[in-house]
Amino acid sequence: MSLGRLFLVPTPLDFGVDSSLPITAWLPDATLRSASTLTHWISENAKSTRAFLKRVDAVLPLAAPLQAQQISELPRSAHKKGDHRPDAELDRAARALLAPALQGHDMGLVSEAGMPAVADPGSAVVRAAHALGIEVRPLTGPVSLMLALAASGLNGQQFAFVGYVPQDAAERTQRLKALENTALKLQQAQLLIETPYRNAALLAALVQTLQPGTRLAVAAGLGLPAQAIRSATVADWRQHPGWAGALPLNLPAVFMLGG
Structure with a gap:
């Protein structure tokens, strides 16, 4: 058979x-x-x-x-x-x-x-x-990580998907700093995700924790009418706090950081 x-x-x-x-x-x-x-x-x-x-x-x-x-x-x-x-x-x-x-x-x-x-x-x-x-x-079809990376302006030649980060604030900060160090040292974009109801907290932690010159990109609601993608330095994110509120963070999102 x-x-x-x-x-x-x-x-x-x-x-x-x-x-x-x-x-x-x-x-x-x-x-x-x-x-x-x-x-x-x-x-x-x-x-x-x-x-x-x-x-x-x-x-x-x-x-x-x-x-x-x-x-x-x-x-x-x-x-x-x-x-x-x-x-x-x-x-x-x-x-x-x-x-x-x-x-x-x-x-x-x-x-x-x-x-x-x-x-x-x-x-x-x-x-x-x-x-x-x-x-x-x-079969051919949507892969959110690749769509998000292509739209981020980050390094599409070297990247790593690292999944979820810890929920505990101190552990999360430590993990984000380690990911940033890897991203800047290797010029390797780091991709991570979170459960939608914790997206806003993760974005706030990224903006607060990362260095001003690091690029941070967020792609939320990919493919949906509410889709929004924002890519800028952390310094720019801090200067425009309204950006976070304009993103549909209640929908699935991909977070990306790098040089």
């Missing part, structure tokens, strides 16, 4: 907030056609995956009705701790999730927004697919 393939299916960056936008505004025809043919899914969140498939179905008929789509969720530990590090338990779970592919079914790996396994869980499934000889095919 031929093995199925694992498609990495990107989803709109709106998290379903503004599903009135046609999905064709986010995803190219080839990606939508591939997604419409799939009936087996590995999902970060089954509810959001069903909402995504409903939007696909409005453009291209699904190969199976929504109720018949087979959707399995990633383990909860992959959400809380990530699954980027080798872990025997996560590997077993990932292999089990790929059972339909071993039976010949093509499968889709999908996150709540953007590209799965990039700043989102899913890498354990990708590793397991390679180990099992399952072909991995990434």
Whole structure:
């Protein structure tokens, strides 16, 4: 029996907030056609995956009705701790999730927004697919980190995604200073994210902590009508406190710093 393939299916960056936008505004025809043919899914969140498939179905008929789509969720530990590090338990779970592919079914790996396994869980499934000889095919679509970096004016030749910083104020300050030192020493842009309800606090900490000459960029609500991107030196941020209030920081955002 031929093995199925694992498609990495990107989803709109709106998290379903503004599903009135046609999905064709986010995803190219080839990606939508591939997604419409799939009936087996590995999902970060089954509810959001069903909402995504409903939007696909409005453009291209699904190969199976929504109720018949087979959707399995990633383990909860992959959400809380990530699954980027080798872990025997996560590997077993990932292999089990790929059972339909071993039976010949093509499968889709999908996150709540953007590209799965990039700043989102899913890498354990990708590793397991390679180990099992399952072909991995990434599809074209939005990746918030790359969109934000391209719009920042920071170094797109050397950069690092560092995820979240500590919530504790003292630990956060220490971490931000360390990231700034790395960024300036290596000329390497540093990209970080935060839960939306803590975005404003993180931006305030960045403006307060970083050196005046460091460039700080924020891209919030990427792809949404409320999208806003601001890139300037920390000195300029301090001179224009209203900038922070003008950004839609209640939406997902990417924060970037560098020389």
